[in-house]
Structure formats: structure tokens, C-alpha cells
């Protein structure tokens with residue numbers, strides 16, 4: 414298996430890792446991946462189990478188009494330290510045209 | 511050098527469900543107080559459980575059916591992972607490899623088919639507003655980077671977060687901006703006929719993202735003629751048909767000029783600058799987007815049976831093209847007349863109702879069509895019956911004076927005994943004469959006017 418690209422993954426996950434952390438997590442994740450890769454060795458026809466992304470057996474869990482009460486603006490903003498005019502305030506997002 | 515544009519399109523259509531896609535918050539966010547239609551689900555708080563809105567799923571499938579798509583009997587939601595402040599969970603719930611609908615088409619007036627690659631369901635993001643002003647961020651103590659007190663900042667309103675969004679993706683089948691605009695108008699008309707979205711451009715109900723590249727015409731005859739260019743330029747979030755046309759034309763020119771100089775345009779995302787009518791490179795990550803899609807673990811898969819599909823099909827109203835063809839066939843309209851009368855369901859229904867009423871008065875469907883299209887009468891605030899009445903009235907007035915004179919003289923000559931009875935004071939005889947004249951004019955002419963004329967005529971004689 415190709416060496417796991419920890420920097421790329423950390424960047425995608427928005428995580429800043431020290432070089433020691435990179436080393437450690439890289440090793441751990443490679444182990445996990447090789448463990449999970451064992452699943453690819455299973456022949457589904459042989460064991461009669463189809464690959465799936467859900468194991469509950471549930472399907473079509475939906476709701477009717479009905480509204481229910483929302484939180485108040487005060488409740489919504491209560492955990493934020495930076496608000497302005499009823500909105501969350503965050504550092505500028507570059508969206509220069 | 512001559513180039514052939516290769517254009518594809520992604521359109522986001524916001525559905526007009528009452529509630530949001532995965533929670534019960536009201537989806538009607540336009541013009542509301544910020545952050546008042548928000549709950550733990552659409553705020554992306556940990557532990558909140560999204561449950562899909564089945565009306566939105568059905569409407570997504572109906573859009574697919576109206577675009578002649580196949581419906582997936584088994585489908586699912588997936589997580590599309592990326593970081594942006596308008597996306598509180600760090601991922602958008604969307605659909606990856608099994609969209610609800612795929613392989614459809616829209617046929618343009620030239621009979622050219624535009625392939626629909628897929629129609630899938632996702633959730634809208636929050637709304638960001640960019641501001642320049644004094645910043646008073648409370649950064650943690652350990653923050654070491656320098657913070658100036660005059661900082662740009664962004665404000666977030668989550669009322670739009672989680673509103674159901676249907677994305678419609680086409681094949682790169684367009685060759686010019688006119689085809690794109692025609693397609694967009696058709697798509698807008700279809701979702702309005704289905705009554706699943708207001709598709710109001712100005713309110714952001716429909717957002718357009720064309721991807722554009724060009725290839726040399728000289729290559730077309732060679733064996734690689736069907737090969738697509740090795741790059742494409744995406745122009746993001748355009749909210750008007752006029753701007754999409756301008757942005758595409760600008761890109762075709764810009765890319766042609768680069769190729770003329772022997773350069774290949776860069777694959778990138780650009781924004782449309784409506785003030786200067788140009789597209790501008792958006793400084794995004796150089797590396798290719800990596801969304802790391804995976805099946806949404808919180809939402810079990812979605813299945814649809816054949817009988818449910820038939821049920822959805824039965825809910826699809828007659829669509830503009832079918833209606834237009836029927837109007838031509840049933841009412842003898844010209845193509846251009848029928849095209850105008852099916853513009854909205856409201857106009858088409860008004861026309862058909864007026865035709866039904868008009869029939870009783872001997873008024874042809876084409877006459878109603880002409881009056882509606884020429885707008886000789888302002889029918890926008892009328893009932894169909896009132897329009898018919900106006901037509902009947904104007905028809906009466908349209909009777910040439912000479913013709914009426916002749917008919918009256920003829921009747922007076924023919925109905926001598928009725929004339930004598932009238933002169934002897936039998937008022938009913940006048941009504942009899944008016945009726946005779948009206949029968950001759952086939953209902954044209956104003957009865958009061960005719961009565962007046964008969965009296966005048968009889969006066970002349972005595």
C-alpha cells in the first residue's frame with residue numbers, strides 16, 4: 414500500500430499537526446487502513462453478505478413536509494462570542510472578485 | 511483560428527417546501543430576521559439527527575421525470591466534505607454516486623437534445639455577508655498572530671442553511687450562450703409548471719454555474735473530433751440569464767485569445783464581475799477539490815417501487831411542450847401563438863377557459879388567442895368570461911355601418927306587418943324587428959343601436 418499522505422489528509426481536515434504528531438498519526442492510520450483493507454479480501458458471494466453502508470436494515474426514514482418551531486435568535490447565538498445584528502461574526506472570507 | 515465552444519451547465523433550484531430538507535424549520539427564509547429559522551440540525555450542532563423531507567424527495571424525482579430521466583430504485587445521501595463558514599457541519603449532505611435521477615434530456619426549439627447527466631438532492635448553505643469594519647473578535651489568550659483592529663469580517667445567517675436544493679447537471683452539449691439561455695428558460699418553465707419552485711432568479715431560487723471550454727474547429731474532422739478539451743473553466747453562482755450569456759461570451763473570447771497565442775487556458779473557477787462584464791479568477795486552492803464523499807451514516811438509504819414511480823408520474827401536469835402541441839392541434843393555433851400562450855400555466859388555463867366560454871358565442875379560439883397575444887384588451891385583471899364578453903361587444907361594434915343599414919332596410923321591407931303593428935303602438939313589434947336584424951347580422955351589432963336605427967328609418971319613411 415502506498416504511504417499514507419498525512420499532510421494532505423490533515424489539510425483537508427483543517428488540522429495543524431506537529432511533525433511528531435504527523436509521524437505518530439500516520440503510523441496509526443496506516444495500521445487502521447490495512448486492518449480495514451482486510452475486508453476487501455472477503456468474497457461476498459461466498460459468505461452471502463452484500464456490501465452495504467448501513468447495517469440497521471432501515472430504509473425510507475423520512476418525514477412529512479411540516480414545520481416545527483425553531484430556536485429563538487437569542488438561543489441560536491448564545492454560544493457565540495462574536496455576533497453582530499443577529500448574525501454570527503467570523504473573520505473575513507476571501508471572496509474577492 | 512476558429513473555435514467551437516463546449517459548454518455544460520449546473521443549475522441549483524431551491525424547492526418551495528414549507529420546511530427545510532432535514533429539519534422542521536421553515537424554509538421560507540426570504541426577508542426574515544437572521545437566525546430565526548434555525549435549529550440544532552440546520553445549525554450543525556453535534557448529536558442532531560437529520561431526517562429527510564419526503565415532499566422534497568418526491569419533487570426532486572418529479573423534476574427528473576419531467577426531464578425524461580431514469581429514477582434510481584435504490585438511492586442514498588452522501589456527505590460532501592469541505593470547510594467553509596456557511597457550512598456548519600464541515601460537510602454538505604448531498605448525493606454522490608446514486609442520484610435520485612439520471613440520463614434525461616431537454617429538447618431545444620432547433621430539435622437539438624441537451625443531455626441531463628443527473629438530478630440530485632442536497633441542502634442549501636447558510637448566507638454569508640461580507641463587511642469591512644472595526645473588528646472586536648475575542649480570540650483565545652494563546653492567539654499569537656497579529657490582529658489589527660480594522661479587519662474585514664463576515665456575518666452568517668443560517669436561515670437558508672438546510673433549505674432543499676435540487677441540482678441539475680447537463681452534459682457538455684451546448685455550443686453557444688443562446689442555447690444555454692433557451693435551456694434555462696425551458697427548465698425554469700418546467701419547474702414552475704410542476705409548482706415545486708418559484709424559480710425566481712432575483713431571490714436566488716435558481717443559481718447557474720456554466721463550465722466552458724473551446725476546441726479548435728480544424729480538429730473536428732479528425733479522429734479525435736469528439737474528444738473534449740483537456741480543461742474547463744467554471745463560472746460560479748450567476749443569478750441572471752443575461753449575465754450567464756455575457757459570462758459565457760466573455761469566456762469564449764478570452765479562451766480563444768489564449769489559444770491563439772499558443773497557450774492553454776488554466777482549469778479554474780472564475781467569478782462573473784457584472785460591473786465590468788468580465789470573469790475573474792477566484793483565488794481557490796490549486797490542488798484539485800477532494801470532497802471525500804462517503805455515505806451519510808445518519809440517513810438510511812431511500813428506495814422507490816415501480817408503483818410509487820407511476821404514482822409520481824400521474825402527478826406530473828401537462829408540460830409546456832405537450833401543451834403547446836395540443837394547442838396547435840386542437841385550436842388551430844400557429845406555433846408562435848401556442849408558444850406564447852403556454853408561457854405559464856395561468857395564461858394557458860385562462861386561454862382554454864375563455865375558448866370554452868367563447869364557443870357558446872361563436873367566437874373562434876384563434877380570435878381569443880389573437881386578442882390575448884396582441885393585448886388589445888388588458889385581460890390580466892379579467893376573468894375569462896369577461897374577456898369573452900369584451901370580444902363579443904367589440905365584434906358587435908365592428909359591424910360596418912353600411913352593412914347594418916342594408917340589413918335594416920331589408921327587414922323593414924320584408925316584415926311589413928310588424929312595421930304596421932309597431933306604428934299602431936305595439937311595442938313588442940319593435941323587439942321582433944330588432945331580433946330579425948340581429949339574426950341577419952349573426953349576433954353582431956348593439957341591440958340598442960339597432961333599435962335606434964330602425965326608429966330613424968321608419969321616421970324617414972313616414
Ligand SMILES: [Zn+2]
Nearest residue numbers: 533535549552
Ligand atoms: Zn432547522
